[in-house]
Amino acid sequence: EQQILDYRSKRKSLPFTENDENIVVLIHPKSDKVNANEYYYGEEIKQQTDKVVLRDLPTSMEDLSNSLQQLQFSQLYIVLQHNHSIYFDGIPNMDVFKKCYKALITKQETNIQKEGMLLCQHLSVKPDTLKFMLKVFLDLKFVTQEDGLIRINQQPDKRSIDSSKVYQLRQQRMDVEKQLLYQDFSEIKNWIKSQLS
Incomplete structure (x- = not known):
């Protein structure tokens, strides 16, 4: 059974180091890649591993879906780092x-x-x-x-x-925040499961 684990809280730290070769780490396209196991959301993933970390908040749900469809894993860690949330600022009418x-x-x-x-x-x-x-x-x-x-x-x-x-x-960013940061975790899990091939 695949485990999907919620590590969105700043107080929780991952139980392993991110540069471990047996882990795929998904990062925001504006981040710099530091390790060979880091991939941008939506990019082709060439390795299969046991553990996957969603480190940064993706730019779009489509990119995230694209990445998830390429992966086989036993554990998925959801971290979703981001500088600040714009969801509550909204969009002016x-x-x-x-x-x-x-x-x-x-x-x-x-x-x-x-x-x-x-x-x-x-x-x-x-x-x-x-x-x-x-x-x-x-x-x-x-x-x-x-x-x-x-x-x-x-x-x-x-x-x-x-x-x-x-x-x-x-608008895209607000949609991503709404679905990944402010939705009940069971909803997020269900959505992720529906994206896995």
Whole structure:
């Protein structure tokens, strides 16, 4: 019987060292590989081992599923390290995006260093949320940024907010957090079992 073990708590440490050859460790694509047994989620896995560690939070459920389908193991350790959770910050609704864009248009040129906090108050959002919204606007080329100044693009293409890659990645990240960090462990176990070939 395969064991799926919950090591998501910071207080729990793995009962072995990660660089052991008999272990496959799955890591986030932005992490550096330190050992030969480390693989990015979604990447082809060339070795089969007894133990598998999901060390970092994956970028998407699809990548995780892809990895799980390649593995045979007797024990799976779920650690899911991540810097911070965005799940409870959520995604601003379209009205907040519109209000933000309108405020930027009114000023034409905004110094984020000096006026960022005022804009946050005006929109009732946290600085991180404002940063995210500005990244979406930059991605869609609604604005440009140079030397800390956000300027309105006078002739932007008509594109929807949710067509932005930045926006989609955040949605993906929230989905991953919801399913892997905030769901009951029995649900996570069932999902993982359903992915194993």
